[in-house]
Amino acid sequence: xxxxxxxxxxxxxxxxxxxxxxxxxxxxxxxxxxxxxxxxxxxxxxxxxxxxxxxxxxxxxxxxxxxxxxxxxxxxxxxxxxxxxxxxxxxxxxxxxxxxxxxxxxxxxxxxxxxxxxx
Amino acid sequence: xxxxxxxxxxxxxxxxxxxxxxxxxxxxxxxxxxxxxxxxxxxxxxxxxxxxxxxxxxxxxxxxxxxxxxxxxxxxxxxxxxxxxxxxxxxxxxxxxxxxxxxxxxxxxxxxxxxxxxxxxxxxxxxxxxxxxxxxxxxxxxxxxxxxxxxxxxxxxxxxxx
Numbered sequence: 126x127x128x129x130x131x132x133x134x135x136x137x138x139x140x141x142x143x144x145x146x147x148x149x150x151x152x153x154x155x156x157x158x159x160x161x162x163x164x165x166x167x168x169x170x171x172x173x174x175x176x177x178x179x180x181x182x183x184x185x186x187x188x189x190x191x192x193x194x195x196x197x198x199x200x201x202x203x204x205x206x207x208x209x210x211x212x213x214x215x216x217x218x219x220x221x222x223x224x225x226x227x228x229x230x231x232x233x234x235x236x237x238x239x240x241x242x243x244x
Numbered sequence: 245x246x247x248x249x250x251x252x253x254x255x256x257x258x259x260x261x262x263x264x265x266x267x268x269x270x271x272x273x274x275x276x277x278x279x280x281x282x283x284x285x286x287x288x289x290x291x292x293x294x295x296x297x298x299x300x301x302x303x304x305x306x307x308x309x310x311x312x313x314x315x316x317x318x319x320x321x322x323x324x325x326x327x328x329x330x331x332x333x334x335x336x337x338x339x340x341x342x343x344x345x346x347x348x349x350x351x352x353x354x355x356x357x358x359x360x361x362x363x364x365x366x367x368x369x370x371x372x373x374x375x376x377x378x379x380x381x382x383x384x385x386x387x388x389x390x391x392x393x394x395x396x397x398x399x400x401x402x403x404x405x406x
Binding site: 150154155156157218220221223225226227228229230231232233234235236237238 | 249250251252253254255256267268269271272273274287289290291296297298300301306312313314315316317318319320321344
């Protein structure tokens with residue numbers, strides 16, 4: 126994601142750290158990916174055609190939040206160690222949330238009142 | 245005034261302290277200090293970092309299930325002010341706190357059961373293995389009677405020798 130680029134044509138120009146910093150905000154958090162994976166099949170969004178993304182945004186890896194140029198590249202990605210490690214991680218426990226933090230601090234479950242609780 | 249809990253270490257965040265990060269899906273992450281914020285930015289999992297409450301809870305270091313945990317909770321409903329209720333609550337707080345502290349102590353004591361014997365055994369072993377560093381083996385053989393006395397003394401306080 127941004128930052129270092131080993132095959133630069135113009136050596137003089139400095140690498141942009143700003144794009145790197147920006148790109149960090151675009152990465153999906155672990156908990157977002159986890160939620161997405163645990164959704165039922167029907168609720169998942171179909172991939173819209175986006176010409177800015179690689180392969181028009183049609184070849185997507187849910188676990189790693191990455192787009193690929195074509196099916197072959199994506200299938201190659203599925204075989205990589207990085208992907209398999211990621212799948213294993215996502216199969217495990219749910220990621221840490223604010224609720225977990227509060228429970229660990231010795232708080233009870235949130236009390237939302239009778240109206241909200243019946244829902 | 246709401247006292248929030250830190251996302252990373254679960255400590256209380258008082259107003260005016262710490263920093264909060266709002267992700268672009270409107271999820272709020274609160275941090276009590278820059279240490280926790282940095283750890284979050286490094287994408288560390290609080291369940292795997294030993295000094296956090298989340299770790300201690302998962303690994304059975306702290307008391308997890310207790311009735312005293314039912315009092316402090318996020319209440320997402322308006323409460324009409326009632327003076328009598330406020331007085332009662334203020335009276336109850338120190339009592340509940342006392343009960344919780346004593347239960348936590350008991351939990352710690354239970355957890356440390358059998359630890360004393362283990363420490364003693366390890367110390368004795370270390371003493372036997374490394375006594376030659378304090379006293380030359382030849383001198384131990386020469387003064388057999390004196391050695392016994394020194395052994396008894398050092399067994400009481402084996403860590404002082406190092």
